[in-house]
Amino acid sequence: MCAMTTENLKQRVDWPGQGVHQVPYRIYTDPEIYAEEQQRIFRGKIWNFVGLASEVPKTGDYVTRYVGDTPVVMVRSDDKSINVLVNKCCHRGNLVCTKTRGNAKHLTCVYHNWIYDLKGKLTSVAFRRGIGGRGGMPKDFSMEGRGMPCLKVDTYNDLVFASFDNSVEELSSYLGDEMRSNLDRVVGRKMKIIGMHHQYMPNNWKLYMENVRDSYHASLLHMFQAAFGINRLTMDGGIKLSSEGWHHISYSIDKSESGAEDAYKGKNLHAMDHGFEMADPSLIKKWQEFNCGTTLAIQSVYPNFVCQQIYNSLALRLCVPKGPENCELIWWVLGTAADTDEERGIRVTQSNMIGPAGLISMEDGVVGGWVQRATVRDGSSLTVLEMGGRNVEPSKNSRATEVSIRGFWNGWRTLMNV
Ligand code: FES
Ligand SMILES: [Fe+2]
Missing domain, CATH: 3.90.380.10 (Naphthalene 1,2-dioxygenase Alpha Subunit; Chain A, domain 1)
Structure with a gap:
């Protein structure tokens, strides 16, 4: 979601006329314009380069990267497909993968040990049933539909690209x-x-x-x-x-x-x-x-x-x-x-x-x-x-x-x- 309306953004940028032959310096420093870029460009209808498929040859191989300034994990899953997941735990938002690269059977958040499969699906919640019958998650808590958000992925030769927008054109x-x-x-x-x-x-x-x-x-x-x-x-x-x-x-x-x-x-x-x-x-x-x-x-x-x-x-x-x-x-x-x-x-x-x-x-x-x-x-x-x-x-x-x-x-x- 864009934080700013297009009208407000237009006023803030204050682009000089119709051309592209002059640029106001504020767009290199303004934090609000920067935040809008994350949404409208990096999470918009474009393809972002993430890495090389050959960096993750085996099941469970992963590297941590960024799409814009959003941390992501590029991981090879059991069916050999490459997934690009937002590197964020759905519990309380911790980074799930903190190393630059590695190999894992599943992705585990160190904060409270919630575990995800290699496609980002939540598969385990520590102490879900509490301890000795006390505490734990409410009975109606479901892991269904929870996980690390998955970006759309496509490759060209060995190059892996990802997009936040499912309706983006073919790579x-x-x-x-x-x-x-x-x-x-x-x-x-x-x-x-x-x-x-x-x-x-x-x-x-x-x-x-x-x-x-x-x-x-x-x-x-x-x-x-x-x-x-x-x-x-x-x-x-x-x-x-x-x-x-x-x-x-x-x-x-x-x-x-x-x-x-x-x-x-x-x-x-x-x-x-x-x-x-x-x-x-x-x-x-x-x-x-x-x-x-x-x-x-x-x-x-x-x-x-x-x-x-x-x-x-x-x-x-x-x-x-x-x-x-x-x-x-x-x-x-x-x-x-x-x-x-x-x-x-x-x-x-x-x-x-x-x-x-x-x-x-x-x-x-x-x-x-x-x-x-x-x-x-x-x-x-x-x-x-x-x-x-x-x-x-x-x-x-x-x-x-x-x-x-x-x-x-x-x-x-x-x-x-x-
Ligand atoms: S923040 Fe990840 S398990 Fe709690
Ligand atoms: Fe140069």
Whole structure:
């Protein structure tokens, strides 16, 4: 249930006009808008990424995760199906599973020992009949219909998604052809998790999701990428968008156009221009893994899921909201089951360079907090999202655009109904 009427929410957000090219800063800090997002977006008619089916291969395997900021458990049940349950005891609301992962025959709440089966059904209540005939639950107390609420679940390849809304469209149509085909390309093989990161950021979850869609900043904030030619806006590439722009793919193909490099010349961006070179070039060692020549593809699935290919660094990321001004980024760093030792080593090195303690995501992790700090008393002032125009159309030949961020706001306005 939404706590606020749409009319009140509209007044509170006070969206400037009809477009999606400017955003009031208050929506990154306001606790009431944050609470409405939990209801209207994360519990709305969308699919939320939860994890990989291969994380819970055996009956009773579970991992604890979040849908929005609601704790959930993803568990493999006796019939091999995957269930996503709200991690909340129906007695007095305690977390049922408190570990990150484990294996259990049933799920037991430690507070008063109420027990659930692997589909979340309540099967046992401690001291239900009292002790020595005294105390206990009333005679008409029934376990029927009580349990841990079960979300709707669907999978695509190994990816598990869940929804609070039973009437949500099919997952495959939610993703759409173009988004599915990139997921097939990057992670549609037999994959293997080679590591995980958890990155805490002092900013609203939407600032991070804007950053992920912001192809404009990639070679500017991340000087290392431009300096050593890993990602420059002069590379061939563009932006693919799902209808209305809810999901996006920003991609590059390594085939520099003649003269295009001039855009970087004289800007003091090239390490090589200054005679510097990397002492240990193994940091950027790579191999051509994809026949299409795609060197980089950052994909987001609305609202908070990311699939990353940066050369051979493959990863999934989920940005979990943690209150209006904090979020946690969960990373699944991936390889394939067919990787050679050398390939595995290259993936690990690249992923460390790109990950939270490396030279790219460390910067993305800090810049959102700086925005949050700078704008805290300026809720009514507006961002500028006009790079590449004001429309929400795919961009076939340029990544010097903020079009995918505008697409994100299209999704936000639709779901929030503002
Ligand atoms: S709160 Fe779970 S058993 Fe009491
Ligand atoms: Fe970035």
